[in-house]
Amino acid sequence: MTDHPRLAAACRVALAAYLHDLGKFAERARIPEALDSADGQNNTRADLEKQNYCPFFNGRHTHVHAAYTAIGFDLLEKHLPRLVGGDMAPFAPWRTRDADDSLINAAARHHKPETHLQWIVATADRLASGFEREEFAAYNQAADEEPGRKLDHYTTRQWTLLESICLDRPEDRAETPAWRYQLRPLSPAAIFPMRAEQCENVGKTAAQAEYLALWDGFREGLERIPEPHRANLPLWLDHFDSLWLAYTHAIPAATAGIGGKVRPEVSLYDHSKTTAALAVALWRYHADREDDPAQVRERLRAQWDRERESLDLSRQAWEEEKFLLVQGDLFGIQDFIFATGGETQKRAAKLLRGRSFYVSLLTELAALRILEALGLPATSQVVNAAGKFLIVAPNTPETLATLDAVRAEFDRWFLRHSFGQSGIGIACVPARCDDFRAGGKDEPSPFRGLMERLFRALETAKLRRFGLCGEAPAPAVFDDFLERFKEGECKIDGRSPAEVKEGGVWMNRLAADQIDIGHWLANRNRLLVTSERVQPLYEGQNLNQLRLDIFGFHVLFTATEDETGKFGQEAKTYNLRRAWDFSLPESGGAALWHGYARRHINAYIPRFRATDLDEAALGKYDGLDPEDRDNESLDLPKTLNHLARDDRQPDEKNPGRWVGAEALTTLKGDVDNLGRIFQKGMERPSFAKMAALSRQMNAFFAVYLPWLCATDYPDTYTVFAGGDDFFLVGPWHSTLGLAQTMKTEFARYVAGNQEIHFSAGLSMTKPGLPIRQLAELAEDALDAAKTHNPEQTHPVPKNAATAFGESVAWADFDELMKLEKKLADLAGGQGLSTGYLYGLLRYIDMAEQEKAYQAAIARGETPNIAIENALWHSHFAYQTRRLVETRFRDIEDPKQREALRRDLQSELAQRIAEDGIKKHGAAYRIALFTYLYLQRD
Incomplete structure (x- = not known):
C-alpha cells in the first residue's frame, strides 16, 4: 500500500488529465483502428465516438481528437495500469468503459464535460493554456481544418518558444517565426529547431506518416515499461512521464487559431504535464475539504459556461486560492x-x-x-x-x-x-x-x-x-x-567529523558515499530509490547502496535490469519508490527511452581510448604519479592530471618530446538575464509555456552538452550542467574551442534569437591546484564576463567570455581565436622568435596605457599616465625591423632582400599591430597567450 491515503486516487486523476489530449497524437497519426468500419451502417469507430466526446457546432463536430482519446485508451489499455475494476477512486467503481464517471470519460470529455471529475480535467486543461472564458469559447468552436489555411493540424510543426522570447523590443517579435521542431523522438539532435521550409513543406499524407511512425514508436516504448511496475501506480506514472516526453516533446499541443492567440509553440508534453498537475491540485483541494462534488461541478461550470452563468459562483471559482x-x-x-x-x-x-x-x-x-x-x-x-x-x-x-x-x-x-x-x-x-x-x-x-x-x-x-x-x-x-x-576531522571535506575509514583514510559517511558514486558512475546507469534497505535480498548481484539515507530514502546503483530482475517484488510492495535511468545518450538521434523514468543528472566522464594508450606508450604521460599511471586502461576514467596533458602534441623536430602547456581550463557559465527571460520574455505567458521554457533551457545543458563532449570534446568533464548553467573541466586549449562551439550551438538552439545568450569564464590552472581555488577562479572569471561592459563598445550587455584575465564579447573572442591561428602561421612561416613574441606583451601594456590616457583627456581630466606609452607603435616597428633584418640576411640581392624585409614588416604591422594590438588592446593577450602556451615545453 502507498503511505498517503489519497496517492493512488491522485495518480488516477493525473493519468486522466495527462492523457486528455492523447487523441491529438492518435488522430494526427490516422491510426487504422479508428478508421475501420464499426457497425452495419459502415460507421467507423471514430464516427461513433464523435457523438460521445466532440462538441457540435454549425452542423459539424469539432475537436475530433477527443474521440480519438477514448479510442487511444482502448488500444493502450493492456499496457496501462488497471483501468477497470472495483476500486477506481475517485472515479466510479465501474467495470465497463461506459460508466459516466470513468477515468476514460474524464479524459475524453474535456470539450464536453458533464460530471464533477470531467469538469476538473476540463478546467485544468484550460488553465494550463492560460485561457479566459470567452477566449476558450471561441477556441472550442474552432475546427482543426479551416478553409484557406496553408497548413493544417497534420502538416503544422511546432514553433520554437525560444525564438519568440523578446526582452527589450516586443514590437520586433515576428508574427510567424521562421523555425520549427522536426517531428522526431527526443534526442540530442531532435531538440534543435530547423527552418520551417525544411520540415513543414510536406503533404498531408507524408505528415500523417511521420505521426504514425512516432505513434508506433510510442506504443512499442510503452511495452518496455517493466510489467511488475504497473502494479505500482506512482512508479509507473513516473516511467510514463519520460516516455511521453520522448515521443511528444515536438508535437504541437494546439494548431487551431494559427495567426491568432493560439500559437503552436507549446508541446503536447508540456501541456499534458501542466494539465495533470493542475487537475490533481484542483481535485485534492475540494476532496480534502470534503466539498460536495455537485456544488463543485456547478462552480466550475459557471466559471466557463456563459449560458448558465451565475456571477457569484463564477467569481468564487476564479478568485478562490485553490x-x-x-x-x-x-x-x-x-x-x-x-x-x-x-x-x-x-x-x-x-x-x-x-x-x-x-x-x-x-x-x-x-x-x-x-x-x-x-x-x-x-x-x-x-x-x-x-x-x-x-x-x-x-x-x-x-x-x-x-x-x-x-x-x-x-x-x-x-x-x-x-x-x-x-x-x-x-x-x-x-x-x-x-x-x-x-x-x-x-x-x-x-x-x-x-x-x-x-x-x-x-x-x-x-x-x-x-x-x-x-x-x-x-x-x-x-x-x-x-x-x-x-x-578527527574528515580528510575529504576538512570540516566534518570522521565516521568511517576507507582506503586507510578517515572520512564521514557522506564523503565516502560521494567517492563511491564517483566510482560507480563509470559503470552504472540506473538508480533505485526505496523506502527500506534491500541490499541483503540481492546478494551477489551487481548492486551498490549508499551508506546514508537521504530524507528517509535509500539509494542503490545498478547496471542492467537483467542483473536485478527489475525489482518486481519491491515494486509490488511499494518499497521501490522510483527507478531512474541516468545513462547518457547512445547516439545523437536515438530516442532517449529505455523503459524507465529518465533523469538527466549524469555527467560525461572522459575515459581512456585506444589512441590515449598509444600516446601513453610514446611518453605523453611520463612523470605522472604512479597512482595516476595505474589508471591507464581502456575505458577507465581519466584523472585530472591526465587531462592536463591531453592537449600536448609530439614535437615534430624532436621525437619523444611533447610540447604544449600542461594545464587545465575550467569553464563556468550561465544564461544571461534568465529572470527577465521568464518574467518578461513571453508575449502571452501561460503555465504550460513557463514549464516548456524551463525544460527547453535545461535540455541544452543537460541533454545536448554531455553528448557534445562525448562526441567532439571527449577529454572534458561535465562537473555539472543543467538548468541554465554549466561547470566543465578539460585540457586547457580544447576547452577554449569547446566554449566557442557551445556559444555557436546555443545560438542555433535558440533559433538565432540575439536576446538569449550566455556568458562564460575560463580559468587556466595547473592540475595540482586545490579544487576549491579552481572553482573560485572560474567564478571570478565569470563575474568579470557578466560585468563586461557594455554599452560603450557593444550594444548587447553581458554575452561575453573571460580568458587569461581578459573579458571580451563573444564576437571578439571568435576573432581573437582566428588571430591566434594567423599568429601561428606567421610564427611558423616566418620564424618569429620567442623573445619577439613575448615582447609583444609590453606593447600591449603600453597600448592600453595610451588608451587610458586618451580617455582621461576626453573626460577633461589630467591623466596620471606617462605620455611615452604613445610610442608603443614606434617601439613595435623598431623591434620588428630588427627581426626582419636577420630573417633575410642570406639573400644576396640587396633589392630583393629589402623588398622581402619591407613586405614582412608590413605584414607583421598589419596583422599584429593593427588587427591585433590596436584593435583589441589588452584582449589581444588571449590570442598571444594561446599561441605561446601551445609552444611550451
Whole structure:
C-alpha cells in the first residue's frame, strides 16, 4: 500500500488529465483502428465516438481528437495500469468503459464535460493554456481544418518558444517565426529547431506518416515499461512521464487559431504535464475539504459556461486560492561540491563527479519527499533543473502543515551532514484560477504577475535558511558536535567529523558515499530509490547502496535490469519508490527511452581510448604519479592530471618530446538575464509555456552538452550542467574551442534569437591546484564576463567570455581565436622568435596605457599616465625591423632582400599591430597567450 491515503486516487486523476489530449497524437497519426468500419451502417469507430466526446457546432463536430482519446485508451489499455475494476477512486467503481464517471470519460470529455471529475480535467486543461472564458469559447468552436489555411493540424510543426522570447523590443517579435521542431523522438539532435521550409513543406499524407511512425514508436516504448511496475501506480506514472516526453516533446499541443492567440509553440508534453498537475491540485483541494462534488461541478461550470452563468459562483471559482505553488532551491551548491580537505586532490576527479551527482540527487529526492508527504504523483512536479523544483499542490491547511514538517526534516538532515553549509529553501505561493490567465494586450498578464511573485518568494526563502528567523528556529548550536570528532576531522571535506575509514583514510559517511558514486558512475546507469534497505535480498548481484539515507530514502546503483530482475517484488510492495535511468545518450538521434523514468543528472566522464594508450606508450604521460599511471586502461576514467596533458602534441623536430602547456581550463557559465527571460520574455505567458521554457533551457545543458563532449570534446568533464548553467573541466586549449562551439550551438538552439545568450569564464590552472581555488577562479572569471561592459563598445550587455584575465564579447573572442591561428602561421612561416613574441606583451601594456590616457583627456581630466606609452607603435616597428633584418640576411640581392624585409614588416604591422594590438588592446593577450602556451615545453 502507498503511505498517503489519497496517492493512488491522485495518480488516477493525473493519468486522466495527462492523457486528455492523447487523441491529438492518435488522430494526427490516422491510426487504422479508428478508421475501420464499426457497425452495419459502415460507421467507423471514430464516427461513433464523435457523438460521445466532440462538441457540435454549425452542423459539424469539432475537436475530433477527443474521440480519438477514448479510442487511444482502448488500444493502450493492456499496457496501462488497471483501468477497470472495483476500486477506481475517485472515479466510479465501474467495470465497463461506459460508466459516466470513468477515468476514460474524464479524459475524453474535456470539450464536453458533464460530471464533477470531467469538469476538473476540463478546467485544468484550460488553465494550463492560460485561457479566459470567452477566449476558450471561441477556441472550442474552432475546427482543426479551416478553409484557406496553408497548413493544417497534420502538416503544422511546432514553433520554437525560444525564438519568440523578446526582452527589450516586443514590437520586433515576428508574427510567424521562421523555425520549427522536426517531428522526431527526443534526442540530442531532435531538440534543435530547423527552418520551417525544411520540415513543414510536406503533404498531408507524408505528415500523417511521420505521426504514425512516432505513434508506433510510442506504443512499442510503452511495452518496455517493466510489467511488475504497473502494479505500482506512482512508479509507473513516473516511467510514463519520460516516455511521453520522448515521443511528444515536438508535437504541437494546439494548431487551431494559427495567426491568432493560439500559437503552436507549446508541446503536447508540456501541456499534458501542466494539465495533470493542475487537475490533481484542483481535485485534492475540494476532496480534502470534503466539498460536495455537485456544488463543485456547478462552480466550475459557471466559471466557463456563459449560458448558465451565475456571477457569484463564477467569481468564487476564479478568485478562490485553490492552488499552492511549492518551490524548492538547493543553496550552498558551491560549498557542497568544492569542500576541500587534505585528501581531496588525490580523489579530485571522483569527488567532482560524485559530489555533482549528489547535488542533483538531493534535489530530486527532496522533490520526491514533498510529493509523497503530500500524496501527489510525479506529474505534480512540473520543473526540476539545476537545484530548483516546482510542485503544484492543493492550498489547504493540511498541505501547509505538512510542508512545515518536511522543511524541518530537510533542515535536520542538512544540519547533521553539512553543518549549515548547504540546504534546501522552500517557498510557497498561493494561486487562483484567475492567476493562470495569459491576459490580453490591453491588460497586465495575471500569469506574469504570478511568476514575479514566485521569483520574489524564492529570493526571500534563500534569506531564511534553516528557519533561524522564525518563531521556532532550528538549533544553531550542535550539542554533540565536538563529541563526534573521536577519529578527527574528515580528510575529504576538512570540516566534518570522521565516521568511517576507507582506503586507510578517515572520512564521514557522506564523503565516502560521494567517492563511491564517483566510482560507480563509470559503470552504472540506473538508480533505485526505496523506502527500506534491500541490499541483503540481492546478494551477489551487481548492486551498490549508499551508506546514508537521504530524507528517509535509500539509494542503490545498478547496471542492467537483467542483473536485478527489475525489482518486481519491491515494486509490488511499494518499497521501490522510483527507478531512474541516468545513462547518457547512445547516439545523437536515438530516442532517449529505455523503459524507465529518465533523469538527466549524469555527467560525461572522459575515459581512456585506444589512441590515449598509444600516446601513453610514446611518453605523453611520463612523470605522472604512479597512482595516476595505474589508471591507464581502456575505458577507465581519466584523472585530472591526465587531462592536463591531453592537449600536448609530439614535437615534430624532436621525437619523444611533447610540447604544449600542461594545464587545465575550467569553464563556468550561465544564461544571461534568465529572470527577465521568464518574467518578461513571453508575449502571452501561460503555465504550460513557463514549464516548456524551463525544460527547453535545461535540455541544452543537460541533454545536448554531455553528448557534445562525448562526441567532439571527449577529454572534458561535465562537473555539472543543467538548468541554465554549466561547470566543465578539460585540457586547457580544447576547452577554449569547446566554449566557442557551445556559444555557436546555443545560438542555433535558440533559433538565432540575439536576446538569449550566455556568458562564460575560463580559468587556466595547473592540475595540482586545490579544487576549491579552481572553482573560485572560474567564478571570478565569470563575474568579470557578466560585468563586461557594455554599452560603450557593444550594444548587447553581458554575452561575453573571460580568458587569461581578459573579458571580451563573444564576437571578439571568435576573432581573437582566428588571430591566434594567423599568429601561428606567421610564427611558423616566418620564424618569429620567442623573445619577439613575448615582447609583444609590453606593447600591449603600453597600448592600453595610451588608451587610458586618451580617455582621461576626453573626460577633461589630467591623466596620471606617462605620455611615452604613445610610442608603443614606434617601439613595435623598431623591434620588428630588427627581426626582419636577420630573417633575410642570406639573400644576396640587396633589392630583393629589402623588398622581402619591407613586405614582412608590413605584414607583421598589419596583422599584429593593427588587427591585433590596436584593435583589441589588452584582449589581444588571449590570442598571444594561446599561441605561446601551445609552444611550451
